[in-house]
Amino acid sequence: MSRVRVAVLISGRGSNLEALLVACKAPDFPAEIVLVISNREDAQGLQVAKDAGVAIKVIPHKQYSMREEFDAAIDDALRAANVSLVCEAGFMRIHSEWFVKTWEGRLLNIHPSLLPAFPGIRVHQQALDAGVKISGCTVHFIVPELDSGPIIAQAAVPVSPSDTAGTLAARILVEEHRIYPEALKLVAAGKVKLKNGKAVFLPSP
Numbered sequence: 001m002s003r004v005r006v007a008v009l010i011s012g013r014g015s016n017l018e019a020l021l022v023a024c025k026a027p028d029f030p031a032e033i034v035l036v037i038s039n040r041e042d043a044q045g046l047q048v049a050k051d052a053g054v055a056i057k058v059i060p061h062k063q064y065s066m067r068e069e070f071d072a073a074i075d076d077a078l079r080a081a082n083v084s085l086v087c088e089a090g091f092m093r094i095h096s097e098w099f100v101k102t103w104e105g106r107l108l109n110i111h112p113s114l115l116p117a118f119p120g121i122r123v124h125q126q127a128l129d130a131g132v133k134i135s136g137c138t139v140h141f142i143v144p145e146l147d148s149g150p151i152i153a154q155a156a157v158p159v160s161p162s163d164t165a166g167t168l169a170a171r172i173l174v175e176e177h178r179i180y181p182e183a184l185k186l187v188a189a190g191k192v193k194l195k196n197g198k199a200v201f202l203p204s205p
């Protein structure tokens with residue numbers, strides 16, 4: 001079976017990267033992670049990649065004065081590794097429109113809320129401040145507008161009155177680790193595609 005070659009873009013801890021790596025170990029998983037790119041050399045997730053024997057590349061955004069130049073360096077690394085799909089997992093940079101258009105339909109992200117609620121940063125605090133009783137996480141195709149692409153997978157997580165941003169984040173993270181591999185599996189197997197700005201799901205046989 002030929003597997004879709006995937007790169008994961010990270011900036012920090014790398015727990016979603018780890019969940020994806022575990023999923024890729026299944027013999028019938030349609031994707032393999034061949035490259036991990038970080039914009040920070042101190043990202044803990046780089047060690048996760050090394051431990052799994054995956055190639056890593058640090059591309060520090062501070063070395064580039066223009067967003068497009070930084071994205072061009074990422075694009076070069078993806079092409080050099082013959083990557084066809086990109087999973088962003090805690091990658092804390094916003095891409096240029098050029099990059100997003102170039103990788104359209106092949107660029108996924110995970111966000112720790114039920115989008116379109118609470119895009120951006122301090123997501124769990126936003127959920128607590130809004131008093132929602134349910135939050136969750138979303139895997140979506142990346143589009144130029146931040147945290148707003150067509151949805152591939154979501155999971156709901158109850159918010160408890162005693163939650164802090166930390167306890168809510170921890171509970172949501174468990175679901176992130178479950179749905180990101182599921183979403184990657186769907187996209188890599190061609191069961192969901194981005195078409196005319198929508199996520200189109202193939203009917204299951």
Ligand code: GRF
Binds near residue numbers: 014091
């Ligand atoms: C996750 O909560 C993800 O949804 C958000 O950033 C966090 C990254 O965590 N975008 P990790 O690096 O995957 O552990």
